Amino acid sequence: xVDYPGAASPPFRLSMLIYDxxxxxxxxxxxxxxxxxxxxxxxxxxxxxxxxxxxxTLSFDFLFRRAGYDIPQQLIPYTSDDTHLRATxxxxxxxxxxxxxxxxxxTVVGVVVGVLRxxxxxxxxxxxTVYVEVFRNIPxxxxxxxxxxxxxxxxxxPNAYRGENPAASMVMFDMxxxxxxxxxxxxxxxxxxxxxxxxxxxxxxxxxxxxxVVLAAAYVAHRLLRKRAKRIQDATGRRPSTLxxxxxxxxxxxxxxxxxxxxxxxPPVLKGFNFAEGLNxxxxxxxxxxxxxxxxxxxxxxxxxxxxxxxxxxQTEAAYALGLRPRRTMSLVVLPQALRVIIPPLIxxxxxxxxxxxxxxxVGYMDLRGTLGGTTLNQTGREMEAMVLMMGIYLLLSLIxxxxxxxxxxxxxxxxx
Amino acid sequence: xxxxxxxxxxRDSMLPPEPPPTRASGAILWLRENLFSGPLNIALTLLxxxxxxxxxxxxxxWLSHSVWNANSMAECRQIIAAAHGxxxxxxxxxxxxxxxxxxxxxFYPVDLYWRPVLAFGSLFLALAPVLFADNPRARRIVIGLAxxxxxxxxxxxxxxxxxxxxxxxxxxxxxxxxxARRDWALLATLIYPFLATWLLWxxxxxxxxxxxxxxxxxxxxxxxxxxxxxxxxAAAVLVAAFWWLALxxxxxxxxATVLPMRLxxxxxxxxxxxxxxxxxxxxxxxxxxxxGIILALARRSDLPVIKMMAVLFIEFIRGxxxxxxxxVASLLLNxxxxxxxxxxxxxxxxxxxxxxxxxxxxxxIRGGLAAxxxxxxxxxxxxxxxxxxxxxxxxxxxxLKISIPGIVSTFIGMFKDTTLVVFVGLFDPxxxxxxxxxxxxxxxGAYWEPYIxxxxxxxxxxFGMSRYSMHLERRLKRDHR
Numbered sequence: 013x014v015d016y017p018g019a020a021s022p023p024f025r026l027s028m029l030i031y032d033x034x035x036x037x038x039x040x041x042x043x044x045x046x047x048x049x050x051x052x053x054x055x056x057x058x059x060x061x062x063x064x065x066x067x068x069t070l071s072f073d074f075l076f077r078r079a080g081y082d083i084p085q086q087l088i089p090y091t092s093d094d095t096h097l098r099a100t101x102x103x104x105x106x107x108x109x110x111x112x113x114x115x116x117x118x119t120v121v122g123v124v125v126g127v128l129r130x131x132x133x134x135x136x137x138x139x140x141t142v143y144v145e146v147f148r149n150i151p152x153x154x155x156x157x158x159x160x161x162x163x164x165x166x167x168x169x170p171n172a173y174r175g176e177n178p179a180a181s182m183v184m185f186d187m188x189x190x191x192x193x194x195x196x197x198x199x200x201x202x203x204x205x206x207x208x209x210x211x212x213x214x215x216x217x218x219x220x221x222x223x224x225v226v227l228a229a230a231y232v233a234h235r236l237l238r239k240r241a242k243r244i245q246d247a248t249g250r251r252p253s254t255l256x257x258x259x260x261x262x263x264x265x266x267x268x269x270x271x272x273x274x275x276x277x278x279p280p281v282l283k284g285f286n287f288a289e290g291l292n293x294x295x296x297x298x299x300x301x302x303x304x305x306x307x308x309x310x311x312x313x314x315x316x317x318x319x320x321x322x323x324x325x326x327q328t329e330a331a332y333a334l335g336l337r338p339r340r341t342m343s344l345v346v347l348p349q350a351l352r353v354i355i356p357p358l359i360x361x362x363x364x365x366x367x368x369x370x371x372x373x374x375v376g377y378m379d380l381r382g383t384l385g386g387t388t389l390n391q392t393g394r395e396m397e398a399m400v401l402m403m404g405i406y407l408l409l410s411l412i413x414x415x416x417x418x419x420x421x422x423x424x425x426x427x428x429x
Numbered sequence: 430x431x432x433x434x435x436x437x438x439x440r441d442s443m444l445p446p447e448p449p450p451t452r453a454s455g456a457i458l459w460l461r462e463n464l465f466s467g468p469l470n471i472a473l474t475l476l477x478x479x480x481x482x483x484x485x486x487x488x489x490x491w492l493s494h495s496v497w498n499a500n501s502m503a504e505c506r507q508i509i510a511a512a513h514g515x516x517x518x519x520x521x522x523x524x525x526x527x528x529x530x531x532x533x534x535x536f537y538p539v540d541l542y543w544r545p546v547l548a549f550g551s552l553f554l555a556l557a558p559v560l561f562a563d564n565p566r567a568r569r570i571v572i573g574l575a576x577x578x579x580x581x582x583x584x585x586x587x588x589x590x591x592x593x594x595x596x597x598x599x600x601x602x603x604x605x606x607x608x609a610r611r612d613w614a615l616l617a618t619l620i621y622p623f624l625a626t627w628l629l630w631x632x633x634x635x636x637x638x639x640x641x642x643x644x645x646x647x648x649x650x651x652x653x654x655x656x657x658x659x660x661x662x663a664a665a666v667l668v669a670a671f672w673w674l675a676l677x678x679x680x681x682x683x684x685a686t687v688l689p690m691r692l693x694x695x696x697x698x699x700x701x702x703x704x705x706x707x708x709x710x711x712x713x714x715x716x717x718x719x720x721g722i723i724l725a726l727a728r729r730s731d732l733p734v735i736k737m738m739a740v741l742f743i744e745f746i747r748g749x750x751x752x753x754x755x756x757v758a759s760l761l762l763n764x765x766x767x768x769x770x771x772x773x774x775x776x777x778x779x780x781x782x783x784x785x786x787x788x789x790x791x792x793x794i795r796g797g798l799a800a801x802x803x804x805x806x807x808x809x810x811x812x813x814x815x816x817x818x819x820x821x822x823x824x825x826x827x828x829l830k831i832s833i834p835g836i837v838s839t840f841i842g843m844f845k846d847t848t849l850v851v852f853v854g855l856f857d858p859x860x861x862x863x864x865x866x867x868x869x870x871x872x873x874g875a876y877w878e879p880y881i882x883x884x885x886x887x888x889x890x891x892f893g894m895s896r897y898s899m900h901l902e903r904r905l906k907r908d909h910r
Contacts, residue, residue, distance in 0.1 A: 030658075030659065036659075037731065037732050040659075040732060040735070041732045041733070041734040041735060044734065044735055044738070045734050045738075048738060055765045058764070058765055058766055058767050058768070059764045059765055061767075061768055062763070062764045062768055063764070065768055128473075131470075131473065132462075132463065132466065132470065133463065133464060133470050133473045133474055133477070134463035134464060135463075135464060135473075135474055135477040135478070135481075136473045136474070136476070136477045139477050139480060139481070145892065146888065148891075149841070149845075149887065149888045149891035149892045149895070150845070150884045150887050150888050150891070151845040151846070151848045151859060151887055152845070153848045153849065153851075153859055153860060154848070154859055154880060154883065154884050154887070157859070157860060157863075157880060158877075158880050158884075161876045161877070161880070165876055363747075367749070367750035367751070368750070370750040370752045370753065371752070371849075373752065373852055374852075374860065381750075381752065381753070385753065385756065395760040395761055395764075396761060396764060399753065399756060399757060399760065399761055402753060403749045403753050403757075406748060406749045406750060406753060407745065407748035407749055409748075410747070410748035410749075411744075411748060
């Protein structure tokens with residue numbers, strides 16, 4: 013098999029499809045492709061025949077029929093008279109809610125524990141090791157069930173907070189009242205509300221828009237400031253301090269808006285047998301959130317620890333030798349290198365957390381699986397359509413998360429020439 | 430030059446070493462350095478002590494009042510109240526003792542308990558020649574313990590004389606085989622899955638045996654035609670498929686009429702508890718590793734069609750939660766198969782769990798393949814090895830070694846995920862079993878004890894696996910950097 017440029021390639025013979033490496037790959041691919049397509053057509057054919065036998069047709073009409081069931085916790089207005097489609101969206105938003113909050117809190121737990129595990133303090137390092145090993149080696153389902161049992165079995169009922177000498181007392185400066193049915197937390201109130209833009213049945217508060225605009229403007233200003241600092245640094249070698257100005261850019265307008273709208277926390281107050289005024293978070297949500305946080309936090313702690321340990325001590329010493337101060341050593345030398353190790357596995361932990369949020373089934377939290385893959389599926393009997401739709405949505409979520417995180421990853425990645 | 434001796438102020442002998450100051454040695458030094466070296470450290474120590482005290486003060490009274498012998502929750506509470514006063518609360522571990530068999534065997538028929546015991550005991554015999562290949566001492570300890578314990582436990586659980594006799598012969602022969610002929614013992618390891626299937630589900634021996642025979646026939650066809658390269662493989666697959674689809678049933682029935690070799694069949698809904706978890710877990714582990722290797726190779730292949738298919742499969746599986754796949758197994762799989770087929774729910778779950786784990790496994794192994802220096806691939810090519818030989822002899826041994834930690838953590842994840850089968854109606858030890866036990870009148874209110882028990886078992890198994898992977902990593906470390 014002569015393969016250098018200029019050599020006359022031998023005339024094509026049929027046997028080359030098998031014996032010549034250049035053509036054989038085509039044969040193999042064709043055979044595999046045909047095989048997979050045959051398998052797929054067999055499966056589809058079976059499905060169609062089965063559906064015909066059961067007298068069903070594939071259609072997504074059911075999404076536009078009346079759902080007829082209630083969802084305890086919802087981010088957008090929903091009643092049982094709404095369609096299955098809206099129920100699905102409510103479920104999806106619930107999934108997103110617990111996933112995003114879970115990712116944030118798990119990251120906080122993971123970073124704190126990961127750093128503490130490396131601390132010189134013998135006792136704390138050991139305790140954190142025990143936490144990490146115990147949570148990593150026991151199924152998430154068990155943690156969900158245990159935390160659920162803690163809430164339902166050991167927390168007082170709401171009416172225990174009643175009376176002169178209540179059997180239970182609220183925690184965190186009288187702000188949070190855990191009960192065996194829900195957790196009452198403060199809600200955010202405004203004494204000078206700016207009104208709401210009505211968009212169908214939902215409304216977006218002007219305050220929210222104001223905050224978004226102010227933060228976006230602050231971000232742009234912050235970028236410009238940094239650019240200017242870099243220009244000055246390139247020209248003169250001295251970098252002007254930007255930290256305080258940046259902080260002020262973000263904090264001052266936000267503080268002003270908060271003062272103008274009169275934003276404040278409304279603590280939950282007992283009215284009759286239940287808490288009112290504040291926000292009553294369904295325990296299903298609280299339990300799932302706590303369990304996902306503690307479980308994923310243990311995994312993130314290991315990732316953070318490995319990331320920090322992967323930066324060799326020589327890097328820090330070299331930075332000191334160049335005359336960098338500890339804070340700049342950390343931000344310019346150690347963290348960029350550690351982040352490069354930390355971020356890819358961190359992404360997959362976020363993905364895992366999002367997928368694990370489907371364990372909401374164990375506590376009855378109405379997430380996407382609870383609405384579309386649960387009640388809707390059971391009521392309409394459309395297993396095929398509901399499952400396909402649900403898997404498609406989960407797939408899309410995963411792809412979005414991993415896509416977004418990959419962009420971030422490629423920005424912190426080692427720039428190699 | 431003996432002047433030094435004569436000068437009075439020159440010392441002529443070494444001073445004996447002084448003991449270090451008490452504050453700079455021993456326990457005090459250790460405490461100062463590790464617990465109280467600065468304000469932050471002191472605060473952390475106090476925090477740690479606080480956490481410990483909180484845990485101790487909530488858990489200790491409950492644990493120290495635990496009751497191990499009782500027949501119901503009410504009896505437990507009476508015993509605790511009698512011993513520690515009316516307000517005392519205590520753990521009632523009697524529920525574990527009372528329902529032990531249910532936790533372990535689920536609803537498996539009581540007189541057949543010896544079969545899962547034998548199946549899982551001989552798992553160690555099957556694994557020993559692989560896991561402890563070059564550590565004869567550990568191997569002998571493991572196989573000796575496995576054989577003796579399997580026999581004793583079966584005897585205690587009430588296997589009859591004939592069964593015990595057959596078991597003793599099998600175990601002894603297998604142990605002898607492992608010690609005398611290592612390479613033959615590996616064959617026995619390959620046969621093990623079929624033996625275990627027969628033991629667990631019962632029925633006639635010839636069904637799993639005929640499935641095995643298909644592999645054997647395919648293997649011999651491939652060997653006989655190996656001169657023809659790709660054709661040999663295709664022919665082997667075709668012949669094996671023909672055997673399974675057309676012949677195996679007839680042959681199995683034929684042999685069964687002459688020599689039945691029947692065990693009482695056990696249906697899948699009688700499985701439960703740890704027998705179910707371990708069955709799904711072990712089957713998933715054993716099947717997902719080879720599938721994951723193939724997927725990883727496909728994803729790194731030069732052939733674009735094959736690569737694209739592998740990418741699609743892996744990303745699809747990794748993008749959806751396991752629960753949805755399990756629901757597919759329970760709700761949709763019957764749609765995909767020819768009308769009228771209905772196969773076993775545990776088998777369906779094993780298939781889904783295997784597919785799920787193999788996608789993760791493929792990514793782990795792909796990482797290992799990518800981490801190999803390019804020179805290894807080029808060296809294998811330079812030696813004139815063809816693709817499969819290069820993979821088998823040069824690439825995979827190194828790539829798999831690099832990926833051991835990832836592979837084992839995938840295993841651990843999968844084993845933990847076996848608890849999710851509760852949502853498709855199987856009786857996992859964690860939720861279904863503890864719910865079943867709480868549903869009975871006498872153990873109503875036993876919340877914590879089943880969770881603690883099942884959690885500890887999972888912890889021991891998973892922690893053990895992760896420690897073994899660390900050991901394996903050290904053992905396989907060939908470079909001395």
